[in-house]
Structure formats: C-alpha cells, structure tokens
Amino acid sequence: xxxxxxxxxxxxxxxxxxxxxxxxxxxxxxxxxxxxxxxxxxxxxxxxxxxxxxxxxxxxxxxxxxxxxxxxxxxxxxxxxxxxxxxxxxxxxxxxxxxxxxxxxxxxxxxxxxxxxxxxxxxxxxxxxxxxxxxxxxxxxxxxxxxxxxxxxxxxxxxxxxxxxxxxxxxxxxxxxxxxxxxxxxxxxxxxxxxxx
Amino acid sequence: xxxxxxxxxxxxxxxxxxxxxxxxxxxxxxxxxxxxxxxxxxxxxxxxxxxxxxxxxxxxxxxxxxxxxxxxxxxxxxxxxxxxxxxxxxxxxxxxxxxxxxxxxxxxxxxxxxxxxxxxxxxxxxxxxxxxxxxxxxxxxxxxxxxxxxxxxxxxxxxxxxxxxxxxxxxxxxxxxxxxxxxxxxxxxxxxxxxxx
Numbered sequence: 007x008x009x010x011x012x013x014x015x016x017x018x019x020x021x022x023x024x025x026x027x028x029x030x031x032x033x034x035x036x037x038x039x040x041x042x043x044x045x046x047x048x049x050x051x052x053x054x055x056x057x058x059x060x061x062x063x064x065x066x067x068x069x070x071x072x073x074x075x076x077x078x079x080x081x082x083x084x085x086x087x088x089x090x091x092x093x094x095x096x097x098x099x100x101x102x103x104x105x106x107x108x109x110x111x112x113x114x115x116x117x118x119x120x121x122x123x124x125x126x127x128x129x130x131x132x133x134x135x136x137x138x139x140x141x142x143x144x145x146x147x148x149x150x151x152x153x154x155x156x157x158x159x160x161x162x163x164x165x166x167x168x169x170x171x172x173x174x175x176x177x178x179x180x181x182x183x184x185x186x187x188x189x190x191x192x193x194x195x196x197x198x199x200x201x202x203x
Numbered sequence: 204x205x206x207x208x209x210x211x212x213x214x215x216x217x218x219x220x221x222x223x224x225x226x227x228x229x230x231x232x233x234x235x236x237x238x239x240x241x242x243x244x245x246x247x248x249x250x251x252x253x254x255x256x257x258x259x260x261x262x263x264x265x266x267x268x269x270x271x272x273x274x275x276x277x278x279x280x281x282x283x284x285x286x287x288x289x290x291x292x293x294x295x296x297x298x299x300x301x302x303x304x305x306x307x308x309x310x311x312x313x314x315x316x317x318x319x320x321x322x323x324x325x326x327x328x329x330x331x332x333x334x335x336x337x338x339x340x341x342x343x344x345x346x347x348x349x350x351x352x353x354x355x356x357x358x359x360x361x362x363x364x365x366x367x368x369x370x371x372x373x374x375x376x377x378x379x380x381x382x383x384x385x386x387x388x389x390x391x392x393x394x395x396x397x398x399x400x
Binding site for chain 1 (some may be wrong): 227228230231232274275278279283289308309314381384393
C-alpha cells in the first residue's frame with residue numbers, strides 16, 4: 007500500500023511540475039511558433055492542443071526506443087537527426103491512420119498534424135526526457151503532462167486573444183506585439199503555482 | 204546575376220525582412236536563450252552557420268528533390284548541419300554549448316531555416332541562396348544580440364562584458380521567462396514604430 011501511495015505522489019508531482027511550474031511554453035519556451043500562429047481562434051487552439059497531446063505522448067514512447075537502439079550501436083551523436091526523422095514519419099503515419107480509422111477525428115485535427123513536425127515542443131520534450139534520464143513510464147507521463155500544459159496555455163491564450171478584436175491597442179503594438187506582452191503576463195500568473203511543490 | 208541583385212538579397216535580411224521581427228518565426232530560441240548578450244550572439248551565430256549551409260545544399264539539390272518529399276528532404280539536410288554545429292560547439296566552445304543546452308538540437312525545427320529553404324533556396328541558384336542565408340542569418344544574430352543586451356542591461360544592471368553599472372536596482376523580471384515575452388513584444392512595437400524603411 008505504501009509503495010502505491012508514494013508512487014501516486016511521484017506521478018502527481020511530475021504532472022503538477024510539468025503542467026504548471028515548468029510549463030513547456032511559458033517557462034521553457036518550446037513551441038512558441040504555433041502558440042503565436044494558431045491562437046487567434048478558440049476552435050483552432052483546441053484542435054492544435056489535442057493534436058499535440060496525441061503526438062507528443064506517442065513520440066516520447068518511440069524516441070525512448072530509438073534512443074536505446076542508438077546507445078546499443080554507439081551512434082548517440084546522430085540523436086537529433088534520428089529523432090526528427092522519427093517524429094516526421096510518426097506524424098505522417100498518424101495522419102494516414104486517422105484518415106482511415108477515425109475520419110471524424112482526422113477532420114478536426116487534419117490541418118494541424120503536419121504543422122506538428124516543426125513544433126519544437128515535440129522534439130524538445132523528447133530530448134528533455136533523454137537528458138533527464140527518465141525511465142519509460144516517467145517519460146511518457148512527463149510528455150503527456152507537458153503536452154497538457156502546452157494545451158492549457160494555448161487555450162487560455164486564445165481566449166484572451168479573441169478579446170483583442172474589440173480592444174483599443176496602439177497601432178505599433180497590434181498583432182504579435184501585444185500578443186507577446188500578454189503571453190508574458192500569463193507566464194507571470196503561472197509563477198503563482200511555484201509555491202505548490 | 205548582377206551585383207545589385209546580390210546586394211538586394213543581402214540587405215533585405217538586415218532590415219526590411221529582419222527575422223524574427225518581420226517574420227514571426229523562430230521565436231523559441233529568441234525567447235529562450237537571450238537572457239545574456241553572449242548567449243544570444245552564440246545562438247545567432249550557430250543558426251547563421253546552419254542557415255547558410257542548408258540554403259546552399261538545398262539550392263544545389265533543388266532540381267533533384269521531388270516535390271512530394273521536399274520537406275522531409277530539407278529536414279534531413281538541416282539536421283545534418285545541426286549535428287555538425289553541435290559537435291563543433293561541444294569541441295571548441297564547451298561553455299556556450301552547455302549554456303545553450305537543448306536549444307542547439309532545436310535549431311532543426313527553427314522555422315526560419317525551413318522557411319528560407321521553402322521560400323528562397325527552392326527557387327534560386329546557389330550563390331543567391333548563400334547571400335540570402337547570410338543576410339537572414341546576420342539579421343537574426345543582430346536581433347538576438349540586441350535582445351540579449353537589452354535583457355542583460357535591464358535585468359542585471361551591468362553593461363555586457365564590462366563592470367559598468369547602469370542600474371542600481373536591476374529589474375530581475377527581465378532575466379526571467381515572463382520578461383522575455385514582454386521585452387520581445389515591446390521591441391517588436393518599437394520596430395513597427397520605426398517603420399519598414
């Protein structure tokens with residue numbers, strides 16, 4: 007029982023840290039391009055968030071295996087190249103699979119899937135897992151939680167950004183300028199979670 | 204190919220199309236490693252090397268690469284050069300390598316490089332592509348160095364590389380994550396104010 011309880015606490019901490027404290031977007035600055043790019047509307051933000059959660063968890067699983075092969079064969083130095091190829095083909099594969107198997111989900115995620123290849127949150131989170139020497143389960147939990155953190159920040163941001171259309175913003179700050187400052191303020195508000203653990 | 208055409212391609216990267224302000228691409232390293240001027244410069248220089256090499260190779264191969272698999276092919280070329288830069292940095296600039304950390308492998312997914320391949324190197328000859336890469340790369344380096352300098356002066360209170368103190372009570376805020384967003388947003392606003400000359 008005790009082992010189970012401490013296990014639970016371990017995963018709980020992992021998730022809280024990844025979602026709120028070391029948020030992949032607002033604290034580690036990974037995936038800021040899609041953050042700026044697809045946050046203009048709520049629907050697209052939710053679609054992107056779901057696609058990232060799905061792909062990132064899968065990618066963490068597969069890159070973990072790839073890493074083992076690279077270590078076995080002593081070619082760790084091509085890790086970057088191997089990972090990006092794996093992620094690119096994974097995204098392609100997921101796209102084809104969803105198109106055949108779950109057309110409804112494919113329709114809602116469709117256009118966001120190819121964009122994920124160049125989302126540095128995916129590659130970044132996978133490399134981070136390797137650098138931190140996490141085991142497979144931890145790595146997958148971590149990846150899932152990071153992706154949820156990404157989605158949370160993205161959806162929050164999209165909600166605020168929809169209000170920009172009616173707000174009076176000085177001309178030079180319109181568009182990306184004010185968006186970046188707003189992101190800074192959201193990041194600041196996430197600092198409040200620092201006391202949690 | 205005239206000298207005027209070469210000059211035009213070079214100069215556009217320095218002001219009219221300067222990344223990451225005119226194109227909002229490659230934000231992750233822009234936010235992630237600009238807490239000091241030196242790190243910003245190092246990141247810019249690494250990106251510059253990869254950008255010039257990748258542009259050159261891709262423009263040489265532009266008639267060989269089939270259109271359907273071009274993005275995957277570009278990523279392989281880019282990843283190869285990133286691995287090279289990573290190894291060179293580890294060997295000759297180890298401290299910089301450590302401080303940039305995860306952002307070096309992430310040059311692979313820097314949208315500026317893939318963007319230039321797609322928008323320029325795909326359609327133009329090797330000489331013009333190198334010039335374009337140089338211009339854009341130097342522009343990116345300048346932006347990162349400037350942002351790094353601003354954040355270092357405001358956040359630490361010292362002029363970079365000297366002991367001259369300009370602020371008795373530095374704004375710690377600018378050294379941290381939210382400050383990165385706000386500083387970049389304000390800088391973007393100032394750039395817009397100055398206009399596209």
